[in-house]
Amino acid sequence: MRLMTSTLAGLALTALALPAAAQDLDGLSAADLLPQAQAEGSVTVYSFTSRIGRVEEAFEAAYPGIDMIGYDLSSTEQITRLKAEAAAGQTVADVIYVSDTPVVTTELLESGLLSPYVPPRVAELVPAQFTSPLLAQRLSTKVLMYNEETYPDGAPVDSLWDLTRPEWAGKVVMVDPLQRGDYLDLMTEIVLRAEEMATAYEAEFGAPIELDSGLRSAGEQFIADLFANDLVLVGSTDDVNAAIGTLGQEAAPIGFTSYSDRRDNAEEGWALQVANEVAPANGIVFPAVLALTAAPQNPAAARLAIDFLMGDDSDTGGAGFAPFYVAGDWATRTDITPHPDAIPLDQFNGWQIDAVKSAEIRAEVADLILTLQ
Numbered sequence: 001m002r003l004m005t006s007t008l009a010g011l012a013l014t015a016l017a018l019p020a021a022a023q024d025l026d027g028l029s030a031a032d033l034l035p036q037a038q039a040e041g042s043v044t045v046y047s048f049t050s051r052i053g054r055v056e057e058a059f060e061a062a063y064p065g066i067d068m069i070g071y072d073l074s075s076t077e078q079i080t081r082l083k084a085e086a087a088a089g090q091t092v093a094d095v096i097y098v099s100d101t102p103v104v105t106t107e108l109l110e111s112g113l114l115s116p117y118v119p120p121r122v123a124e125l126v127p128a129q130f131t132s133p134l135l136a137q138r139l140s141t142k143v144l145m146y147n148e149e150t151y152p153d154g155a156p157v158d159s160l161w162d163l164t165r166p167e168w169a170g171k172v173v174m175v176d177p178l179q180r181g182d183y184l185d186l187m188t189e190i191v192l193r194a195e196e197m198a199t200a201y202e203a204e205f206g207a208p209i210e211l212d213s214g215l216r217s218a219g220e221q222f223i224a225d226l227f228a229n230d231l232v233l234v235g236s237t238d239d240v241n242a243a244i245g246t247l248g249q250e251a252a253p254i255g256f257t258s259y260s261d262r263r264d265n266a267e268e269g270w271a272l273q274v275a276n277e278v279a280p281a282n283g284i285v286f287p288a289v290l291a292l293t294a295a296p297q298n299p300a301a302a303r304l305a306i307d308f309l310m311g312d313d314s315d316t317g318g319a320g321f322a323p324f325y326v327a328g329d330w331a332t333r334t335d336i337t338p339h340p341d342a343i344p345l346d347q348f349n350g351w352q353i354d355a356v357k358s359a360e361i362r363a364e365v366a367d368l369i370l371t372l373q
Contacts (some may be wrong), residue, residue, distance in 0.1 A: 018205045019317030021066040022277035025077050025299055027120060029331030030307045034063065038301035042067040043301035046082075046213040047097040048288070049073045058319035059308050064299055065103035068105060075100035076181045079108065084291070086113050091293045094302035098310065099140060102188070102358035105133050114291040117308040122333060128333040136287035137309055139330040143188045143350055147245055147252035148273035155275035158256065160197070163254070164225035172226065173243045176233040177369055183288065188358045188365045189284045189301030189358075190352050191219035203279065220368060229371040237261065258282055260328030274328075276349050285350040287332070309335060 025033065031335055037043070045052060047313060052070035059068045073081065075098045085091045096114065096365050098104055108114045115134060118126070122282050130136035144163075146155050157163065163172045177184040194217035201209040209218050232253070234240055240257045247269050259274045290309060296302040311317025315337040316325050324331070327342035338344060 006314045025221075025303055028118060028300075030304055031118060033304045033307075036365060037063070037304045038065050040298040041065065042069060042304045043094050043153045043298045044069045044070050044092055045072070045095045045097060045305060046073050046078045046093040046101055048073065048078065049097070049323075052097065053318065054323040055309060058322065059305065059358050062308065062319065064302065068305060074180060075104070076179065079103055079181070082108060082113050083164040086294075091295070093293050093298035094298045095305050097288065098295065099286055100185060100292075101134070101287055101289060101353070101355040102185060102362055103181060104291075105355050109133055109291070113294055115294055117290070117292045117303055117306055119303065119310055121307060121312045123160070123372070125333045125335050127332065127334065127347045129288065132292050134289040135306070135310075136289050136332045138288050138324050138332060139285050139345070139352075140288050141283060141285050141328060141350055142182050142256055143259050144169070144254065144275040144278055145241075145244055145257050145259070145272050146254045146263075146275050147271045149247055149271035150249050150252040155273075155278060157275065157278060158224065159200055159204045160281075161201055164222065164229050168185060168229060168254070169253075170230040170232060171253040172229070172230045173234060173240050173253050174257075175235065175237055175240060177367060178373070180237075181234070183256065183286075184362060184369075185286060185353055185358055185364060186284050187223055187355055187369060188351065188362050189364050190222055190359055191217060192354075193280065193351060197222055200280040200352045210327070223365075223368060224372060227369075228360075233373075241268070241270060241272060245272040247271055258328065260326050262328060263326040274343070274344055275352075276347075278349065282349050282353045283351070285330075285345075285348065285352045 017282055041067065050072045052072060056068045056070045061068065078096055078098050079100065080092065084349060116134050118131050162168065175183045177187045198209050198218035209221060211221050215221050215224060237257050240255050241261050243253055243256050244257065259352065262272045263270055265271060289304045289307050292302050308320040311321030311333060317331060317336045325339055330338065331346045
């Protein structure tokens with residue numbers, strides 16, 4: 001603890017000691033950042049999505065001579081790595097692209113491991129709720145998905161509580177919430193929405209919910225019942241997608257994954273579809289945020305990379321946003337046209353998370369899950 005405290009204090013002093021020119025970088029346009037970024041020659045990005053590979057290619061084509069080095073790391077891995085690097089006194093990344101905001105804002109931003117940055121070009125194009133405390137590039141999901149080849153008439157369930165019925169025993173799939181923060185955020189939101197879960201229970205079963213001993217809400221009861229119904233936990237979202245979506249299944253399972261992964265249906269041989277009519281919600285909608293590390297080694301290139309990831313001034317965001325211009329991702333920029341194949345956000349039946357409220361009970365939900373495994 002003393003080492004971490006000392007390291008964070010050192011990082012804060014380093015930030016204060018930055019020359020005025022470096023501190024003034026926040027106000028520069030991409031064109032003004034470019035000469036210094038080219039002199040720096042590279043930028044390192046930790047990204048929670050493999051789509052960073054496509055961003056690398058596009059960025060390097062747009063800015064020859066600047067090497068973007070992307071690491072595909074889950075949000076949980078990023079958080080662990082940034083803490084370890086801070087303890088060692090050396091942070092590798094210049095930019096992080098991450099979800100899991102309940103942890104990112106409380107454990108990384110508040111402790112000084114990250115620094116917010118909003119490119120001047122987009123400051124007026126992104127609603128305030130998505131620029132503070134960190135810049136959200138897009139909204140993503142962890143929601144209930146099914147196989148539309150197996151179930152051509154629509155989702156085989158109409159309530160989350162259906163997943164606790166005997167006919168779905170051993171046929172609900174998700175990544176272990178104790179291994180991936182976005183899945184723990186999903187479980188946490190279910191607890192936060194306990195009143196809605198109680199109402200949905202009564203609508204489904206025709207009687208008020210009765211809680212097991214030791215459980216405090218309908219949200220906790222749902223999680224307990226889900227695990228008791230032989231919930232299948234796997235190691236990655238790709239494993240979930242393959243289990244649910246693979247073509248040719250007579251009785252495909254159902255489970256929680258990303259709505260945007262439908263983009264890979266044709267390439268992977270999947271038939272993923274979102275269960276948007278499920279009560280009381282199909283899962284969560286959460287921000288994917290961009291931030292600088294506390295003292296990036298390549299400060300101009302880091303800001304240029306964030307500017308690029310926010311998309312250009314075209315209706316679809318151009319090359320920088322192209323990997324994310326898919327059904328299931330919603331740009332936070334108000335001037336980017338929603339994807340034509342996407343369910344409009346105001347018609348999407350997912351809960352938008354509150355990072356502050358989630359952070360308050362997240363550890364308690366994790367403890368509950370640990371007792372159920």
